Amino acid sequence: MSVIPCLVDRWSEENNNIILTWKQNERVLEPDHHVKKRCWSESLKLLQKIQGIPADTERLELEMTISYNTFLFSLNFSNASEIEESLTNSLLRGLEACGSQVSCSDPVQLWETVLHSFGASVFVPCVHKLLLIQWMLWLMQGQLDRVLTLLMQTNHKRERSAPVNLQTETRNLDLSTEEDSSLKVAMAAKDLKDLLHICTVMCQGVEQMKMEKYSEALEAFQEAEGLPSPRSLLAQLHNLTGQSFAKLGQPHCALHFYRKAVEVDCACHSALYQSALVFRQLGNPKAEMEALHLLYSAVQLQSDKSSSSATLVSPAVLFGGAQMTFISRVPSPSLILHTLAHTCVFNGSISDGVEYYLDLLASLQSDGKDLILNGDGTSFPRIPVVYLEAGFALLKAKRYGDALVVCEEVITSTLDVLPERLLLDADEKLKGADADVVLENVDLVLWAGAAHLLQAQAHWKLKDTKEAITDFTRAINQLVKVFIKQKDWKQKHFGNSEAMIERMVTVEAAKGQALAGRGLCFLEGGQLKEALRDLNLSLQMTQGCKNTEMWLTEVLWRLNRREEASAQWRDIHSTKDAPKSIKLPLYLQLWPDDTAFDFSDLKKKMEEYIQAKKT
Numbered sequence: 001m002s003v004i005p006c007l008v009d010r011w012s013e014e015n016n017n018i019i020l021t022w023k024q025n026e027r028v029l030e031p032d033h034h035v036k037k038r039c040w041s042e043s044l045k046l047l048q049k050i051q052g053i054p055a056d057t058e059r060l061e062l063e064m065t066i067s068y069n070t071f072l073f074s075l076n077f078s079n080a081s082e083i084e085e086s087l088t089n090s091l092l093r094g095l096e097a098c099g100s101q102v103s104c105s106d107p108v109q110l111w112e113t114v115l116h117s118f119g120a121s122v123f124v125p126c127v128h129k130l131l132l133i134q135w136m137l138w139l140m141q142g143q144l145d146r147v148l149t150l151l152m153q154t155n156h157k158r159e160r161s162a163p164v165n166l167q168t169e170t171r172n173l174d175l176s177t178e179e180d181s182s183l184k185v186a187m188a189a190k191d192l193k194d195l196l197h198i199c200t201v202m203c204q205g206v207e208q209m210k211m212e213k214y215s216e217a218l219e220a221f222q223e224a225e226g227l228p229s230p231r232s233l234l235a236q237l238h239n240l241t242g243q244s245f246a247k248l249g250q251p252h253c254a255l256h257f258y259r260k261a262v263e264v265d266c267a268c269h270s271a272l273y274q275s276a277l278v279f280r281q282l283g284n285p286k287a288e289m290e291a292l293h294l295l296y297s298a299v300q301l302q303s304d305k306s307s308s309s310a311t312l313v314s315p316a317v318l319f320g321g322a323q324m325t326f327i328s329r330v331p332s333p334s335l336i337l338h339t340l341a342h343t344c345v346f347n348g349s350i351s352d353g354v355e356y357y358l359d360l361l362a363s364l365q366s367d368g369k370d371l372i373l374n375g376d377g378t379s380f381p382r383i384p385v386v387y388l389e390a391g392f393a394l395l396k397a398k399r400y401g402d403a404l405v406v407c408e409e410v411i412t413s414t415l416d417v418l419p420e421r422l423l424l425d426a427d428e429k430l431k432g433a434d435a436d437v438v439l440e441n442v443d444l445v446l447w448a449g450a451a452h453l454l455q456a457q458a459h460w461k462l463k464d465t466k467e468a469i470t471d472f473t474r475a476i477n478q479l480v481k482v483f484i485k486q487k488d489w490k491q492k493h494f495g496n497s498e499a500m501i502e503r504m505v506t507v508e509a510a511k512g513q514a515l516a517g518r519g520l521c522f523l524e525g526g527q528l529k530e531a532l533r534d535l536n537l538s539l540q541m542t543q544g545c546k547n548t549e550m551w552l553t554e555v556l557w558r559l560n561r562r563e564e565a566s567a568q569w570r571d572i573h574s575t576k577d578a579p580k581s582i583k584l585p586l587y588l589q590l591w592p593d594d595t596a597f598d599f600s601d602l603k604k605k606m607e608e609y610i611q612a613k614k615t
Helices: 003-027 033-050 057-074 080-098 107-117 124-140 144-154 166-171 189-210 214-224 231-247 251-264 269-281 285-303 315-327 333-346 350-366 383-396 400-414 432-461 465-479 498-524 528-541 546-558 562-573 600-614
Strands: 422-424 482-484
Touching: 003 033, 003 057, 033 057, 057 080, 057 124, 080 107, 080 124, 107 124, 107 144, 124 144, 124 189, 124 315, 144 166, 144 189, 166 189, 166 214, 189 214, 189 231, 189 315, 214 231, 231 251, 231 269, 231 315, 251 269, 269 285, 269 333, 285 333, 333 350, 333 383, 350 383, 383 400, 383 432, 400 432, 422 432, 432 465, 432 482, 432 498, 465 498, 482 498, 498 528, 498 546, 528 546, 546 562, 546 600, 562 600
Parallel strands: 422 482
Antiparallel strands: none
16 A cells, blocks of 8 residues: 555655746746646646546545646646536546545536535645636636636625625635645645636626626726736726726726826737827827827837747636737737828828838738738728828828829729729619629729829929829829719619718719819919819819819909809808818818919909909
């Protein structure tokens, strides 16, 4: 019989050596991931050896401790179902050693039997260690109802005066977390319990947020903030608290907690992103751009660093994929960069916006993506749109040559896929794939037309009127490929497709801009009849455009049609409702300083003429 004690001593020493190796690795600045894998492998072999002989109470504490360590090491190398199967086997062996009979292997019923069988034994601390593993596995799988049942079984002796809920049961959980100094563990049971406690409350809060119960979620997060936790987890708690306040319509409280999150852990990128969203909501573009800039810099720094970690049980593992995605929502670096570039240009920080757009184009080119790549289901815009926005930004920055080059990329890439003509029926209800094909073709036409339009504006700024007229004409020729049968199409619904209506309004606006631009070129060149034609057509497309109306007045005056010119002038300056604004892409935005035309002389002539008519 002396063989068994000898084996127990040897296996205990093996366990302790594995844990010592792991603890030494945990303490170094750059932990070696391979050490974790080696510890797992050696611990698993040790467990297999001890489970290769019948279970016995003399070895039960050792076996349960080695099981606990092995399951912790397994988190990075096995899936939850495999670990749970091994856990069930360990529990059954424990019951077998005590001579207990098990009628069912259902985990919930099994734990009820285990807790009853070991309730007053010396093995309770070891059983509770394995209970923590079960809690961890169910938490990872989002099975909060099973966690609640497990904790209620553990707390079965406690009198309940309040309604049963997960937060209460977790708060009042009484586990034996004493450690046997002769058997080392990879993670102290108390530390694991504290981590599971805070993560469970957070998960419960996230579930309430998903159900839009923001007040209840806020209560859960505020309770969790008082619990011991790693800095990174506390930062995420502040971040979730901020999100709850934002949903409850308290943006300034939200910003306070986002700031606390970043102060606690500068790697809490989600808090920076959420801050940018709140600043946008509050109409503070300067603060929004600053938050986005910090976010992009932080994400870039993180991508350059190694992601190795010495943590055995990380919050990211406990929350599971769906929960962690919700908690740490941050767009991709490309989307952050696009949002930053777009926000800068839209709010007048043109030079910064240009640099961000050029960085983004360089990134897209290095990825080797086709310019006419289909959308990937994210909020990142189609790549031709990014190029057009970059061209627009370059145009605003007076980098006309660069704008021409960027827009040429769009023209070249769409050349072979452009449809010859698109005849649309507003009464026809397109569905599914057919509607997608039509939208894609309209987009191709719009992108090509907009690229020529931007090139025309660049040539116009370069005082190359001939090339400007050529490109305005090319833009018009592209955009008129889209033709709608019904004249009253704006009152139609295109088969209830808001996307199609939005596209057609955009195409019409682009046509109007191209015609107005060419009309202005004709006006400057003295081709008054051509200017009159284009400006009238432009106003049919985009009614209420003040600059176009002023240019039309100038043309009428120069054509000696003074009465029409004065009527047009009075119409412009009469008090009437502003034209209904339409939402246009950034690359088609009209800017007040882009008139490039001095109306002071026209104003003087019109006022003198109208005054003379009165006398």
